[in-house]
Amino acid sequence: MGTEWMADGLCREYSPETFFPRDGMGVIVAQRICAVCPVAGKCLVYALDNHIDHGVWGGKSERERRRLLRERRRLRLIYRDAV
Ligand code: SF4
Numbered sequence: 001m002g003t004e005w006m007a008d009g010l011c012r013e014y015s016p017e018t019f020f021p022r023d024g025m026g027v028i029v030a031q032r033i034c035a036v037c038p039v040a041g042k043c044l045v046y047a048l049d050n051h052i053d054h055g056v057w058g059g060k061s062e063r064e065r066r067r068l069l070r071e072r073r074r075l076r077l078i079y080r081d082a083v
Pocket of ligand 1: 006008009010011012019033034037038039040041043044056057058059
């Protein structure tokens with residue numbers, strides 16, 4: 001996936017620190033912005049595919065993305081074994 005979608009991200013209107021919060025309240029603030037971002041889906045896929053560890057991407061926190069990556073790996077194993 002390319003990065004052209006980033007030009008349409010709402011985060012361009014905020015300081016970068018907003019999306020690299022230091023606490024849970026900061027995560028919520030970033031997630032509220034991401035919730036109405038037109039490219040949130042692409043942003044999340046990009047972060048997952050590139051194993052981006054830090055910050056809020058696609059409305060998901062670092063912890064949430066780690067969980068999604070584990071689930072994706074688990075599902076790939078299941079489907080690989082089913083084929
Ligand atoms: S989903 Fe959030 S982090 Fe991703 S481009 Fe949109 S505003 Fe930025």
